[in-house]
Amino acid sequence: MKRTRLDSLEKNASGLAVVASIVVLWWFASHFEWVSRVFLPTPEAAGLALYKGLVTGELAQQTWQTTLRMIQGWLLACLAGIFIGAVIGVSAVATAWIKPTLELLRPLPASAVLPLAIAVLGLGPNMVLGVVAFGALWPVLLATVHGFSTVEPRLNEVARCMRLSRSAFIVKIGIPNAMPDILSGMRVSLTIALIVAIVGEMIAAQEGLGRAILMAARSFQAADIFAGLILLGLLGFASNSLLVLSERRALRWQEGH
């Protein structure tokens, strides 16, 4: 026990050392102008821009807008993905009729759909939300279908013996069984939701970090770009870590298997 704690301490320390040396490298690169100061601000300048943006509340507000857009789009995608995935997963008929179309739509980049969405729905927050949901839909949906396809055949027989209705089968057997797949699909979806949210903000001029970074670049404020990038990176890191943690929690009941 003590031994493993020492190991993990050493691991954390060496991890922090690598991160610190990257920052030091950045410091050298900017201070000795290996890269022009126009592009690469000093770490202090980026930190100051970050601090100012958070204190005045401007960056905090934009981070909040992006977070909200990401989570809303993601939740929509998860609901739709699990529902459609479950319907396809329990029925061979639905699989044969619907799944090929989904396979056809899946490789379509969400950003390529943006112009169509703008043309049909106009430049609004709901349009961006719709495209975020569309982009984030596929990983959850396909993971759900896959999770349903791995249900132990004996459980199917049990369900038949108990005369479970199709919806009861989905809720009581299908979804719990597909949970590991669904959760990891949801994690991938969240990453995509963040990306598409930023793209939407840049194109449709919606309030958020994506637009903030674009505006900073247009006025050559490298420090502000980096402040935005740091916040985006932290947002991505935090949301992903939260999901990993809750995944572990939610799947604890499966450990015995």
Next chain:
Amino acid sequence: MTAHSAWRASFLPILALVWLEWYARSPGAGSDSIATVSASAAALWQSAVDGTLIAATMFTLAAAASGLALGGLAGVLLGIAIGLSSRASDASSLAIELLRPLPSIALVPFATLIFGFGLSMEIAVVAFATFWPILVLARSAVRQVDGRLQEVARALRFSFLRTVVKFILPSIVPRLFVAIRVGAGLALVVAVTVEVVGNTRGLGYGLVMSQQNLQPALMLGWLAWVGMLGYLVNEILSAVERGAVRRFTGAVK
């Protein structure tokens, strides 16, 4: 695929196309946002004949392929280097976990500042985007190589380089193919997205322009083309990967 299953598979897409044709003819006639299927196909054909489609496709594919080559090579090399030592894996994982979730597309304004519009900016963003997943996959591929192989190499007094070339590389080839397929799919998506967000050439730019010029037929035609391209790239890569895995797993085991 039997005729019956082909019919069932194509039923929904055909239904959607028929509906679009009907809708764009009667209720939505003269719309600036929707066009008939026939008009879209004609516009797509027209742009293929006058060369704009080919030029844009070549630009997008070139950017995606070069970015993937750059990011993939760097990712594979660094991934192998890190994966060879458990200490290096541990030490680098925090930095990787911190940098990896950064959405590559957010770098477009920054990359434009450095490179201006054009091919190099797009290549840089695609390379950044593909670097991380390939790095992580290459690292875990090396970590999973049987430890006994390293012992054999030691017993044979192989040099470090010889161990890597003779033992490590052949055993991770199937997994590297998976990494490259993942990277290639990503590269195409990122390339199109960069063009949508802020480049002045390529398929994504063409999509945005046709929407802004109120040419829905051209936009829908190109959208379908982008979809087909993505599907095709995915199919080709899967086939290559299946072939390679069959060949190499046979050779290694």
